[in-house]
Amino acid sequence: MAKVYEGLREFLQTLEEEGQLVRIKDEVMPEPDIGAAGRAAANMKGNAPAILFEKIKGYKGKVVTNVHGSWANHALMMGMQKDATTKEQFFELNRRWDKYPVEPEVVAREDAPCKENVVDENINLFEVLPLYRINDQDGGFFISKASVVSGEPDDPENLDKMNVGTYRIQVKDVDRIGIQALAMHDIAVQLEQAERKNEKLRVAIALGNDPIITFMASTPIAHDQSEYKFAGALRDGVPVKLVKADKAEHLYVPASAEVILEGYIEPRVRECEGPFGEFPGSYSGARNQCVVKIDHITHRTDPIFENLYLGIPWTEIDYLMALNTSVPLYKQIKEGFPELVALNAMYMHGHVAIISTKCRYGGYGKGIAFRLLSTPHGMPYTKVVIVVDEYVDPFNLEQVMWAIASRVKPDKDVAIIPNCPGMPLDPSSNPAGMHTKMIIDATTPVAPEPNPRSVELLEPPVGTEKWEEILRDLMK
């Protein structure tokens, strides 16, 4: 059974023990220090640490950032060795995915650390959270790593339809925030049901969670699939612990969260929000968006505010839409095409994807690319598909480049398909929502496609695996 964490604090302790968390003990300024350190951590790549700021000018509490921001931290989140390769993490995630659904465990209020302190008068978010501007041109202070819990107004008791999602949040007052609910998001479906009746949509916003819950909050799953039951699956079958929200009896929140903000989306109200530096590495401008009034806060004693930096990829947010984008696509294609070996859709939420497959007959590489481009996520998001042979690791970009360099004959292996769906946030999509697709088939031709210059691949010398082990041990 894999190691699991009952909350953010336990995970931070493991990160520190593994040399994957650093403490900044000197006082820092909210701006620009916290954002700049998040960017700097992202620049370190491979084993970048989480950063815990212990003293922030003018504030009581602590901030932690870059908690998910490296493959080492991602592996530790899953209870794996911190040097587990991306491909190993992909296959482990695939294995656990099949354990869905794992029913959550509901604990009593007195057993839930997130209820240690209650604030329901004179609410002031700045007293609880050390808020700060993430990027220079952001329109205010943003909460970038919240797990927002909301119910289905037409079916409030249905746990499967209870949504846990990550949406950007702009602080507009001490008890008032803006929230982005794009029409394609599950929360927008729920909001529409409420707004048609001119009713408030209650929300509970969980900050500072078990890292798997945050990971699931940013995973694209079906509207009637439960993020909490998936989190139990990804915890290798260990249920998540939940507790009822105080003001909305039908909502459940992670019992160990650092902070729970409870409130409601004001029906039929939209106010100016943004700009905000977004995941494609550019700002999204000001729009009129939803508003949440906060009327109740619970929090652990001395809460830690967990937030993330996002900028030109890769930054922490890219680790939260990497393997959790790849796995659902892999599952959907594998169903009909068992030759599929692995799928890497980690670049800008799957805009570029690499498929590794064995080819059963001529043209198979292109065919499997079309299959990816017809999945619900791949149709709007994926625009460039690279297909490689089964022995090429799609997570090893040097190998992928080798496959393109040595296998591709551009006049027959590159296909351009105009006038297809696109993703509006992709700045190259024009008009927003339309795009061209490109397939690069870097597989070796198989019959009936002719292969006039077949090759004999180099094999690793005998004993290579043994030597890999020896060298790994010597490096520890």
Next chain:
Amino acid sequence: MTCPRCNSEDTRVMVKSPVGDEWEVYVCNTCYYSWRSTETPDVHDVFKLKPEDIPNLQVIPPVPPLDK
């Protein structure tokens, strides 16, 4: 105090630092831009707004009709 983004004069102090007298945060009541007294806001021209343009910004998500 003038909003650095939309030039509205309708701004206010949103909050003072919870510890010490270190800073204040200001907010514009027209466009909701906010900034801390320790910052020197430099809003790029592309992000400046005119108050009269705000009602015409894209609405996300669209407001549905009321049920009859």
